[in-house]
Amino acid sequence: MGLCCDGTGRVLKNAFPIKNTPDGIDFTLSVVEKMCRKHHINKQHVFFGGEDCGTFSLNFAYNLREQGFPVIGVNAGDAKKLRENVQASTDGLDLLGIANMLINMRGGAAGGEIGALRALRSLTRHRRKQVQLQTAGKNRIHQIVDQLFPGFLDEKNSGIPPFSETSLYLMEDRFSAADIARRRDKALLRQFHAKGLQHAEKALAKLKAYAKQVLHHPPELTGLLQTALASEIRLHRCINDNIAQMHREIAQQLAQTPAAMLTTIRGIGITLASGVAAEIGPPEAQPSLRRLSSYAGIIPRTKQTGGPEKSPVIGSVSKRCNRILKDYVVQCGNHLGQHGPADLHEDHRRRGANGQHADFGMARRFLRMAMRLMRTGESYVPPEIRDNATVEELRAWYLDLWPKLLDKWVKAGAVHTAFHPENPLGQWRERIQDIYEIELPLPKKK
Structure with a gap:
């Protein structure tokens, strides 16, 4: 359904149906043409808006953009509050609520801004769903293994790392404690070596000894459970391959962006960097740090009333936020505290010792750093080196950083894309080499 209003909220055309087809686009544009001609409105002042749409209507919004019109998306819950009648819900009332949101300039680009980071968001969210499927599959595998061979997925018991190639090999065919105990040591040992298991002889002895200690399940269920487990292992391998492929695609896309x-930053890899960047958008469109922290749900709510002499009441963080961004930035905060540079590690420890939520505090600090790095195209340098370091100290810092940074991109299979002279990291590498007269070597292309 559509509704035409002017900038004051005056209805120019009452609610009318629109089809999500090419004919619907043509009809909508013809209505706009007639309204502009009738009311002497400049087409440059026309824009479209609606509630945040599902994927089925994204192409409609994109086609309107191709015609040169901005398309704005608004939150359905907020639009409901601005309806003239909160008791009833009709097409006309709902559309008027959306119109009030648009007039009050409350909304964002429907479907996100088209560009490299928009494509990156699609990839990272798809990978996130794949990881959730992987976790659900692992839980089902645990349930089956707990019956066929209790404790097998605990390396302390079996000596086999869970979900390693050796573990998957054993589980995908004729798997049970009794079957493992009966298998020939020589054949198993040969397979353990082929799968790259370290200390294979010791692990085999531990596995065989443990297989004789566990309780056995009813024999009538063995075949059914083994069939179910084999299908879950095949699915697990397929999802693993999909996640690996998505990770490579994400790395290629991330390499071409300022993110x-x-x-x-030590402790921040491809997955976290791409996840955060995809959700906060391009540098030129990012809001203030305070608004972004609120959007990520990592700052507490405040309520103040009763005059200026009354102190504000600090509440909990809002549940209404971008949960995906919150997950990524809180993980970043934790990684900085566990694996980050010395100054960030110490800041995380200090916040925790003071009774603060250290991960949330470091997440806010990470957002501030991330926004600056994306805007300036510079690398992270600790304050003690950035402020008073000599050229030799800076040279030593970059030489120490280079192997760790290179390793991240080599493992992702995107090292030559990342350090291509036209991409941000490639431009940064050339600047550092020229300024400090050092060599930051790249691996040879295969």
Whole structure:
């Protein structure tokens, strides 16, 4: 359904149906043409808006953009509050609520801004769903293994790392404690070596000894459970391959954006850098740090009433936020505290010792760093080196950073894309080599 209003909220054309087809686009544009001609409205002042749409209507919004019109998306819950009648719900009332949101300039680009980071968001969210499927599959595998061979997926018991190639090999065919105990040591040992298991002889002895200690399940269920487990292992391998492929695609896409500079922070890898960058958008469109922190749900709510002499009441963080962004930035905060540079590690420890939520505090600090690195195209440098370091100290810092940074991109299979002279990291590498007269070598192309 559509509704035409002017900038004051005056209805120019009452609610009318629109089809999500090419004919619907043509009809909508013809209505706009007639309204502009009738009311002497400049087409440059026309824009479209609606509630945040599902994927089925994204192409409709994109086609309107191709015609040169801005398309705005608004939150359905907020639009409901601005309806003239909160008791009833009709097409006309709902559309008027959306119109009030648009007039009050409350909304964002429907479907996100088209560009490299928009494509990156699609990839990272798809990978996130794949990881959730992987976790669900692992839980089902645990349930079956707990019946066929209790404790097998605990390396302390079996000596086999869970979900390693050796573990998957054993589980995908004739798997049970009794079957493992009966298998020939020589054949198993040969397979353990082929799968790259370290200390294979010791692990085999431990596995065989443990297989004789566990309780056995009813024999009538063995075949059914083994069939179910084999199908879950095949699915697990397929999802693993999909996640690996998505990771490579994400790395290739991230390498072409300013967000690639986030990987220069120790403890932040391809997955976290791409996830955060995809959700906060391009540098030129990012809001203030305070608004972004609120959007990520990592700052507490405040309520103040009763005059200026009354102190504000600090509440909990809002549940209404971008949960995906919150997950990524809180993980970043934790990684900085566990694996980050010394100054960030110490800041995380200090916040925790003071009774603060250390991960949330470091997440806010990470957002501030991320926004700056994306805007300036520079790498992270600790304050003690950035402020008073000599040229020799800076040279030593970059030489120490380079192997770690290179390793992240080599493992992702995108090292030559990332350090191509036209991409941000490649431009940064050339600047550092020229300024400090050092060599930051790249691996040879295969």
